[in-house]
Amino acid sequence: MKSNHNGTSEKSASYTVICTPSTLFSEATPLALIEFLRPHILVKGGDYTLDTVVGRKEVEAFGGEVRIVSYVSGVSTTGIIDSVIARYGAGADHA
Numbered sequence: 001m002k003s004n005h006n007g008t009s010e011k012s013a014s015y016t017v018i019c020t021p022s023t024l025f026s027e028a029t030p031l032a033l034i035e036f037l038r039p040h041i042l043v044k045g046g047d048y049t050l051d052t053v054v055g056r057k058e059v060e061a062f063g064g065e066v067r068i069v070s071y072v073s074g075v076s077t078t079g080i081i082d083s084v085i086a087r088y089g090a091g092a093d094h095a
Helices: 008-014 031-037 056-061 077-088
Strands: 041-044 065-068
Touching: 031 056, 056 065
Parallel strands: 041 065
Antiparallel strands: none
16 A cells, blocks of 8 residues: 655654643742743743843753743733633633
């Protein structure tokens, strides 16, 4: 039987996978989560500076880096979460 994948698996194997999770946490800052996850890259929006990023020193101490990306007005993880909660509620019992 002839394979019909046309090199798909070879192409897929050459791609770099980037995981960009957004995570909820109950502490005042994400520092404990950052120390646990030990990200290679910590990305924050342009409304932050390197001096205001919680976890910067820890990420850099274990060889990671902190990147600040351009700020896009009206687009933020917090804003997205707030709009989902406003629409569907905060409880797990909503369908």
